[in-house]
Amino acid sequence: MDPKLRDVSQLFERFKAAFVRNDYDTCTNLLSQLKVLLTEFRSLPPLFEETPNAVHELTLARDIYEHAVVLSVKVEDQDAFERDFFQLKPYYTDGRNRLPSSPQEYPILGLNLLRLLVQNRIAEFHTELELLSSIALENPCIKHAVELEQSFMEGAYNRVLSARQTVPHDTYVYFMDLLAKTVRDEIAGCSEKAYDFLSISDARQMLLFSSDQELLEYVKEEHPEWEIKNGSVFFQKAKESAPCKEIPSLQLINQTLSYARELERIV
Amino acid sequence: MTQDVEMKDHATPSHSVSSAVPSTLQHLKEIASLIETGSYSKEVRRIARAVRLTIALRRKLTASVLSSFLDYVLTPGSEAHARLSAYVPKVYVDDQEMEVDTATSAIQTPSKHLLPELDIYCYLLTLLFLIDQKRYNEAKACASASIARLKNLNRRTVDVIASRLYFYYSYSYELTGDLAEIRGNLLALHRIATLRHDELGQETLLNLLLRNYLHYNLYDLAEKLRSKAPRFEAHSNQQFCRYLFYLGKIRTIQLEYTDAKESLLQAARKAPVAARGFRIQCNKWAVIVRLLLGEIPERTIFMQRGAEKALRPYFELTNAVRIGDLELFRNVAEKFATTFSTDGTHNLIVRLRHNVIRTGLRNISVSYSRISLADVAQKLRLNSANPVADAESIVAKAIRDGAIDATLDHANGWMVSKETGDIYSTNEPQLAFNSRIAFCLNMHNEAIRALRFPPNTHKEKESAEKRRERQQQEQELAKHIAEEDDDDF
Structure with missing residues (x-):
């Protein structure tokens, strides 16, 4: 066996051991060493050279990056997640003909979709979605993310929240928690516009707080303009009055002048 | 294709x-x-x-x-x-x-x-x-x-x-x-064409590359290339049509529907009459984009000669969205699932579900001044575990996004629609009028800019003028001389 390959495998074993122990500091250290070592293999993307150990090296590298992605979720580092995911992606797309597919592929792709959703990068979410085959779309991990996005767009927020109980993979919980925060803000924004007032207990239920105290704190911090009296939350609707009260004179003058100028040019 | x-x-x-x-x-x-x-x-x-x-x-x-x-x-x-x-x-x-x-x-x-x-x-x-x-x-x-x-x-x-x-x-x-094989080669050719200022070649190769990427649904790469490749005035109408079509597709995927609609419609209009297949493709995408924007495409689009059959699935889809019936929408999507997936529009149709709900909700809000949320859920045919709660939050979001004008009453569990205000008491008509005037003026200016003058007419006119001037001068001179002659006497 190639000595370089053996070094990497051994190091990776140590990494996995630390990973199981939930010793994330050691993991991060080992990971950066591993990444440096990986740069020496010429069979990896973007070169994809046909070396004798190519398949073995590719599989190992993919395995390492898959762990890296999961690790970044565990240490809750979204930037690292993005970096590692992009390093991993060529193995799934360009390496498809060279490698047997990985069992981790769909969970990780689904995780990435979820991340884009949480970060509200919907355009990228859909771009990624287009890359998936119809078989992939049927996979529970992917489907989970896709359905979340739909419910989110529709406004069926309680479906988003109940999806937390049905996560297909335990790494998803981190993003689901983040999503819950986003959902709460969304609900608050919607309620503000849709209701005149809500009783405190209803508001608590709707905004998913376990106690009235938490609700009051939240209102104080995020929405100081809400008024709480008689056991209800009143939303001060700064309703933009539909009928126009004053004539936007400056704008009108500008427009009329520009028409005059243009007409002069024509005549 | x-x-x-x-x-x-x-x-x-x-x-x-x-x-x-x-x-x-x-x-x-x-x-x-x-x-x-x-x-x-x-x-x-x-x-x-x-x-x-x-x-x-x-x-x-x-x-x-x-x-x-x-x-x-x-x-x-x-x-x-x-x-x-x-x-x-x-x-x-x-x-x-x-x-x-x-x-x-x-x-x-x-x-x-x-x-x-x-x-x-x-x-x-x-x-x-x-x-x-x-x-x-x-x-x-x-x-x-x-x-x-x-x-x-x-x-x-x-x-x-x-x-x-x-x-x-x-x-x-x-x-x-084997399109993927030649991608590197096309990129190299594009570079060569750029270095040689071969604009026609650049245009063609850029389109080929976009096609190549889109063939594999690599919208990300396609957009990166498109936004960085040099652009110039189109040399060939066909290539320009294709470019617009690809651009429209990319923008649709990235949810820039307004721009996407513009490019797709332009592509369909610019395409030569004989390019039926291309126009049908453009129309398919344009229909979906307009639906996603909440517009309902005109019936004439589906009734174009030679395109009725190909656009049939999209016609039924439009119908379902127009009525706002989730059940019908689901049926249509299932019935034509194979067509949609070969057209690569399946994911877009999944996105449409949201619009169906919105349209349905708008219909309800217009027809009822007050309706219970349970009825709303039933009318929208939301198939879920907790339809009333779903309906409530969906309505709330629709209100926030301005799709309907209503308020919710949580205690009684109903939705109260507001009277539609008199639109003429707002700024709205004035704005609409302004945008139309601006459009007309812009059209006029562009038409003038597009006018071409044959290079010599201008000069000839000038020379005619000059000739007249010269003749006049000569006449004056002659008169002068004559006068002088007269003076001599």
């Missing part, structure tokens, strides 16, 4: 001279001489005309005609000749006899040295022939050989033929499903 072929066919101008009277070979020879003069006089226009004429002859191209043409242009026995004639099947004996005299007479006018334009043109002709004969693997080999040859040529007069060659190069690979 067929659209490209059809795009091409439109170029078949009506002057595809009436039948075989002067034989196809004769035509080809005329084209060859056209190219020759074009090459010597460095007139790109002539070469472009030659290419156009060739497309008209495409259907009549046979093995015997092609081989005798090759004999005529390339000296038999030369390297170029050997290379190309290998692709053309040996002609049957009787055919050969028929053509023999023309062929031999042709050889008597030996071409002193081969022009690169003609060499490349022969490649193009052979490639066309191979593709029409469905011999794709040979076509691929031939195309690759021609591309290798092209890389070493840097002449503006070759560009026109080259851009056609690029297209067929990519087309032959697409037909065999």
Whole structure:
């Protein structure tokens, strides 16, 4: 066996051991060493050279990056997640003909979709979605993310929240928690516009707080303009009055002048 | 996809001279001489005309005609000749006899040295022939050989033929499903074309690359390339249409619906009448984008001649969205699932569900002044575990997004619609009026900018004026002299 390959495998074993122990500091250290070592293999993307150990090296590298992605979720580092995911992606797309597919592929792709959703990068979410085959779309991990996005767009927020109980993979919980925060803000924004007032207990239920105290704190911090009296939350609707009260004179003058100028040019 | 072929066919101008009277070979020879003069006089226009004429002859191209043409242009026995004639099947004996005299007479006018334009043109002709004969693997080999040859040529007069060659190069690979293979090559060619200021080549290659990426749904890469590639005024209408179509697709995927709609509609309008397949594709996408924007496309779009059948699934889909019936929408989506997935629009249709709900909700809000949330859920046919809660939050979001004007009453569990205010008491009509005026003025300005004046009329007018001036001056001078003469007396 190639000595370089053996070094990497051994190091990776140590990494996995630390990973199981939930010793994330050691993991991060080992990971950066591993990444440096990986740069020496010429069979990896973007070169994809046909070396004798190519398949073995590719599989190992993919395995390492898959762990890296999961690790970044565990240490809750979204930037690292993005970096590692992009390093991993060529193995799934360009390496498809060279490698047997990985069992981790769909969970990780689904995780990435979820991340884009949480970060509200919907355009990228859909771009990624287009890359998936119809078989992939049927996979529970992917489907989970896709359905979340739909419910989110529709406004069926309680479906988003109940999806937390049905996560297909335990790494998803981190993003689901983040999503819950986003959902709460969304609900608050919607309620503000849709209701005149809500009783405190209803508001608590709707905004998913376990106690009235938490609700009051939240209102104080995020929405100081809400008024709480008689056991209800009143939303001060700064309703933009539909009928126009004053004539936007400056704008009108500008427009009329520009028409005059243009007409002069024509005549 | 067929659209490209059809795009091409439109170029078949009506002057595809009436039948075989002067034989196809004769035509080809005329084209060859056209190219020759074009090459010597460095007139790109002539070469472009030659290419156009060739497309008209495409259907009549046979093995015997092609081989005798090759004999005529390339000296038999030369390297170029050997290379190309290998692709053309040996002609049957009787055919050969028929053509023999023309062929031999042709050889008597030996071409002193081969022009690169003609060499490349022969490649193009052979490639066309191979593709029409469905011999794709040979076509691929031939195309690759021609591309290798092209890389070493840097002449503006070759560009026109080259851009056609690029297209067929990519087309032959697409037909065999190996588009990914040539991506690197296309990128290199695009770079070369950019360095040589070959704008037609850049335009063609950019489109081919976009097509290549989109074929594999690589919208991300396509957008990156598109936004960074140099843009300039379009040289060819067909290429511009394609560009708009690809741009529309990319923007649709990235949720920029307003821009996407603009490019797709423009592509459909600019496309030549004969390019039916292409227009249908554009319309399919445009319909979905408009639905996603909350617009309902007009019925006439679906009733265009020759497109009814292809657009049928999209028509039914539109209907479902218009009514706002989730059940119907689901049925349509299922019924035409295969069509939608071959069109690559399946994911977009999934996005539409949201619009169906919105439309349904708007209908409810208009028809009822007060309705319980349970009824709303029932009318929308939300199939979920907790329909009332779902309905409540969906309505809340619709209110926030301004889709409906209503308030919710949580305690009683109903939705109260507000009276629709008098729109004429707001700024709205004035804004709409303003945007229309701006549009008209802009149109006028652009029309003026697009006016072309023949270069000399201006000068002539001026000279006429000058002449009048001169004559006047002469007259005055004469009068002066006469007066002086008079004075002398």
